[in-house]
Amino acid sequence: MTATTSAPTTRRLTTARAMSEGIAQEMGRDEGVFVMGEDVGAYGGIFGSTGGLLEKFGATRVLDTPISETAFIGLGIGAAVEGMRPIVELMFADFFGVCMDQIYNHMAKIHFESGGKVRVPMVLTTAVGGGYSDGAQHSQCLWGTFAHLPGMKVVVPSNPADAKGLMISAIRDDSPVVYMFHKGVMGLPWMAKNPRATGPVPEEPYGVPIGEAAVVREGADVTVVTLSLSVHHTLDVAEEMSSRGVGVEVIDLRSLVPLDTATVLNSVHKTGRLVIVDEDYQSFGLSGEIAARVAEVDPRMLRAPLARVAVPDVPIPYARTLEQAVLPTRERITAAIDGVLSQ
């Protein structure tokens, strides 16, 4: 069960549907799995992550909560400690500041502090990302913040098949897993979306292993390490560049904790050039970590300076012109790749 099935499939789902299908299958299999959060019931999750679950499993297993993130995330932790397997939704990752203590001082540390005796098998789902002018408090990715703090795994699917497989793996994991989904890959009818937000998804339950990156496109000239919505922008750019004879290898990290360093190093070793595309803030985050993982093994693997395409340490602005100037757009990715190749 732990590897992506290779069975042929033609059925196509949105990422949102794939997520909720993964949850539904696990709820069917295990009585202890339940879902909790704001608007996860009748609304089906503001970004569709829990669509149809209330109808299938009823209000005792799909629970709308008050706007009390500290209390209900803590409730999830306590229930997990007692052997249940809660899936708790923090509506936007941007809201972590009202409840981070539960997440990083409790959910993430209890197992360690108990010397391994207490397990907290909980999934914390949360929406990330911008691009639709939702402003500085509703557009952040913040995965660097979660990944910096030990004790929780962090996964970030970019497409429907991974979304389902990572969800099932996360639910079955005995450690807490933070599951961050980008609004722009959910395939929502009311938001501009990448065509890859809908894709083939096997019907049966399957897992995508946590901690394994995917080389989603091979190429010999430059490695782009990325994740989430930026995978699609990068694939678009890679496609375009291949017509110019440039081979872009694209790595979708999928997990940040654990981080699949080997896949990154193998690719950089091959191409000698590295661009990191990250919709989170640039400094003190993911892009730096990737740089360090290379430089602590062999900085001379890099034939040219690496380039980072990230949010340049500014809050996400509202106006479209401003927002597009700070997000990792196709234009910025293209320019970064060209820059790295020109050196």
Added chain:
Amino acid sequence: MTATTSAPTTRRLTTARAMSEGIAQEMGRDEGVFVMGEDVGAYGGIFGSTGGLLEKFGATRVLDTPISETAFIGLGIGAAVEGMRPIVELMFADFFGVCMDQIYNHMAKIHFESGGKVRVPMVLTTAVGGGYSDGAQHSQCLWGTFAHLPGMKVVVPSNPADAKGLMISAIRDDSPVVYMFHKGVMGLPWMAKNPRATGPVPEEPYGVPIGEAAVVREGADVTVVTLSLSVHHTLDVAEEMSSRGVGVEVIDLRSLVPLDTATVLNSVHKTGRLVIVDEDYQSFGLSGEIAARVAEVDPRMLRAPLARVAVPDVPIPYARTLEQAVLPTRERITAAIDGVLSQ
């Protein structure tokens, strides 16, 4: 006023006294400056950061608060917006999870969201660091977490003179400044301390510029970039290594935001070897950022792979043997320098 005074001085203070002296001088100069937090009054700050202020300025300007970090940090923000200059203490950085929304979604973003029209001249002081068996919830540094999120400056003094100068600069800065002081450099009578926790401090007010690192020891063979208590461990190691003929250049970053990249690059350019010593968690934090700042300019500046001495992505354990195994000790720093030099 904005540069460290070069006047000779013989008076020696602890870092704690230097901090509170800086605050007192600014309170004397500016009616709008006030101090607020848990146990900042009669107790003088659990780690001595506000000693003597209540006696000098009274309870209307030195305010003990309830254990309501969200409310009183938010109160500081509102007062700053109205033109006051609050210094607000979050007793341990470890507690950020109960109030981070105020800090990063409000204190740090209001200026930007208002298009620069509203200023939030506030100082958030907070104690960091371990080494005295205070466990996983009271020993963290977490400066990587604060530095990752845009809109607040982050300073981390390692000694009395910088503590006073950075405090005065922080109070006079029109942007929010997070001021993180390590318990182990405060010179507390009840905690083992480095001898450098007491040092010469000019009596008159002066500023240490925010965003300027200090080369605290010159050396030709290897650069160690570090900050806070680890500066002292590194200086001890450098001293010891010089007797073995090894020249260790030690950079005390002092500020994380803005980060003084030029000083780091100059040194690495000279030595070709880099060790980063960071008491925060290793991954997705400061050590990665330093690596990226080098690798995005010229990875081949590094004649050998860089090394990181940081907390290896585990919560800080309680037992001394375990805690010492994860903190950046002199032993680990020595081993890392030796490792980098051997390649």
Added chain:
Amino acid sequence: MDSDIRVELYRMMVLIRTYEEAILREYHADKQPVFDIGAGLVPGEMHLSAGQEPVAAGVCAHLGSGDAVTAPHRPHHVAIAHGVNLDAMTAEIFGRETGLGRGRGGHMHLFDPAAHFSCSGIIAEGMPAALGQAFAFQRRGTDRVAVAFAGEGAANQGAFHESLNLAALWKLPVVFVIEDNDWGISVPRSASTSVPSNGVRGAAYDIPGERVPDNSVEGVHQAAGRAVARARAGQGPSLIEVHTLRLWGHFEGDPQAYRDDLDGVPGRDPIPTYESTLTEAGLLDPERISKIHEDASVRVEQAISFAKDSPIPSGEQARDHVFAQEAHR
């Protein structure tokens, strides 16, 4: 109650509604045929306040521009009632360089220093700032007050509790106003708390708490009058909850499929009700009513035009304003 005040309350409610209707129109105008939240001249989430005018009008009638007001994600009615610069606010909603925040903030992040107005998109987390404004007012020996608005859903967030406790302890001149519109997005009040009135929560802080049960602008006005007077007199904070009405969806695009009370909603619109009351009292007649509507419309359309005619910020300046420019004084 004073006739001028009554007409003024009506006029303010009409101005607010007119504004929200215009924003509604502009918001959807260029998101057709398929609704795309990020498209058009006004992109992003849009939380309109139709139905909640009595709260904003009734409370802010007691305030001057020296008083501070903070609002949540649904801020327009409060901003307008407190006299926020309408042109600059509209330009902000349109993401223009002339906007309150030069297009950086958007509709959930409106800051007007002249009116001491702010808002925040994080539930209940806008409240603590009001304490700090009140603290500054108190320390300076003024009788200025700060008012913090929040929804009934916000009353179950930790920041609500901490704010009330601290304001009560330090006797800060704050008025806390809870707008109970029955819903927190799709979650009904009954699924978010077991107390029927947040008024009772005043007792948990030893401060007055009351509930205005009927969305009546005059009821709000009276309750707020007591609370503001108390704050100005140095007697500390008060808590008021108003049972109001969310006339439209939580945000634009909300299908409201979860909503079982929709049928009754139009009949509960507070503006026609108050119009009848004032007409019966002889304070309004059809002519005066249409003049008020017309004036409102002119003012609102002027703001919309101002916004549309204003320059769009240049992407090159996206990195400005992270830090204050003169760092050292």
Added chain:
Amino acid sequence: MDSDIRVELYRMMVLIRTYEEAILREYHADKQPVFDIGAGLVPGEMHLSAGQEPVAAGVCAHLGSGDAVTAPHRPHHVAIAHGVNLDAMTAEIFGRETGLGRGRGGHMHLFDPAAHFSCSGIIAEGMPAALGQAFAFQRRGTDRVAVAFAGEGAANQGAFHESLNLAALWKLPVVFVIEDNDWGISVPRSASTSVPSNGVRGAAYDIPGERVPDNSVEGVHQAAGRAVARARAGQGPSLIEVHTLRLWGHFEGDPQAYRDDLDGVPGRDPIPTYESTLTEAGLLDPERISKIHEDASVRVEQAISFAKDSPIPSGEQARDHVFAQEAHR
């Protein structure tokens, strides 16, 4: 009140005090001549509970090992009263491999799954976990309950409010116990809230709230009996505040220079008081009293010896236990 229970309450209080005195002794034994918080066999912060025994004894007397208990940074009395494994707890405080957390946790982070016991050093943030334990108990159709202890300082933290609201809403079998020892470190209760009793805060959640005003173990026992019975019967949570006593400093090494009530403290020690009461009632006599003390001492010294004789964790294993070992089931 049943005589056996009364003697049992006394016995438990003596056991707790004996334990705390032993920890006090061990903590300071090797921190001489100059106190260094990080030195000695028991390093780190140490929050002892002397004076607060009535709360732990009175509440936990109603609980079985299937019930859950969560405590704050000052946890020993509660842990002992709830039957946490004393040897393993002591070994944890000494940072040994045989400790509850194999030396990883320390005195503020005690987890005993067999007793469903946990604690946390973050003020009020231990409370929400109790809701989840109660939720699991409720969903499984048991009559087990969860009890969350916190200090009076914690009652002004957001997590307190959110926890009470959610527990009340979902009628979770939780008892919230506030230990009011007059101080939050150096901050007196009067400087942290304006309500004289947190009991009144029950009304803010529509649940029973009461204050036991006199640190009487029997008063606590009675109040807790009602609250536990209510929870077991599916009627939801209750809130109890006990006015108790911090006999010693906030933590060891606390100079208590701020403390103006020190003179009266020794006379308020609840154990001699209860000893007299039970002696007058004919339930204790000097012989029985010294037997109880002796038994406690033997038990406690056995735990201390167990701890001291246990292996110290190896630094090489410092990176273990970040993630659960069998990741996939």
